[in-house]
Amino acid sequence: MVGDLSYMLPEFIQSFLAGAAASGALTSALRLITKAAFENSKDSLRKGAILFFTISTFFELLCVLLYAFVFPKLPIVKYYRSKAASEGSKTVDEDAKQERKGNKQLLWENIDYALLIYTLTLSIFPGFLSEDTGSHSLGTWYALVLIAMYNVFDLMGRYVPLVKLLKLESRKLITATILCRFVLIPAFYFTAKYGSQGWMIFLTSFLGLSNGYLTVCVLTSAPKGYKGPEQNALGNMLVLFLLGGIFAGVTLDWLWLIGKGW
Structure with a gap:
């Protein structure tokens, strides 16, 4: 999907x-609803989980079907695909046969982007927020509220770049901002240990806001300056970076458990 959109408009x-962030916010809302609905019933966790995954699976399959059968028939999609096809952009493998920058060169030119965003984000969210936030007045709702706040502000952050004055397009500034976010790791650690739940909610909201903002800045700015085949390949590579960052973040998430009986 991102590969397709990379040679279309940044918007x-x-x-x-x-939309992806909105799905996260809706997922959090659904989880809060299922918890409230079954909180006082027998096997509440099991019933809530079954309802949650049933609804989520339905919408996931619906999205897959829409992408497979409706998306390709949209006039705007047909236009850009035909335009890209005229430049020889169909798949990343076919792109390699065209006269363009190689995949290896594209990789090294953009490796400092999306990987670092999600390495940090997923090293904190959701594992740390669910397991290491202490006991607070919100009780069992606390972790759910934190995750919901992250998702809501992640959604808000993805609209901030629509304001041109607030959008980062310089590679150096984007990379510097991504690296600066790593100060959130000690901030979360000390807030969980010494701070109140208000500060934790604030940090979680900022984590989500910066994650959404930088994700849009990276994925809309990175393809600029490349040809159609290169944009297609780069879009797919950036998704690979995101997955790599997610994997690294989830792996590093276990480091928070060191010294806690593990």
Whole structure:
């Protein structure tokens, strides 16, 4: 999907990413609803989980079907695909046969982008927020509220780049901002240990806001300056970076458990 959108308009990528964040916010809302609905019933956790995953699976399958059968028939999609096809952009493998920068060169030119965003984000969210936030007045709702706040502000952050004055397009500034976010790791650690739940909610909201903002800045700015085949390949590579960052973040998430009986 991102590979397709990379050789279209940047606004399409922003809309897609905002939709992905909206799904996260709706997922959090659904989890809060199922918890409230079954909180006092027998096997409440099991019933809530079954309802949650049933609804989520339905919408996931619906999205797959829409992408497979409806998306390719949209006039705007047909236009950009035909335009890209005229430049020889169909798949990343076919792109390699065209006269363009190689995949290896594209990789090294953009490796400092999306990987670091999600390495940090997923090293904190959701594992640390669910396991290491202490006991507070919100009780069992606390972790759910934190995750919901992250998802809501992640959605908000993906609309901030629509304001041109607030959008980062310089590679150096984007990379510097991504690296600066790593100060959130000690901030979360000390807040969980010494701070109140208000500060934790604030940090979680900022984590989500910066994650959404930088994701859009990276995925809309990175393809600029490349040809159609290169944009297609780069879009797919950036998704690979995101997955790599997610894997690294989830792996590093276990480090928070060191010294806690593990």
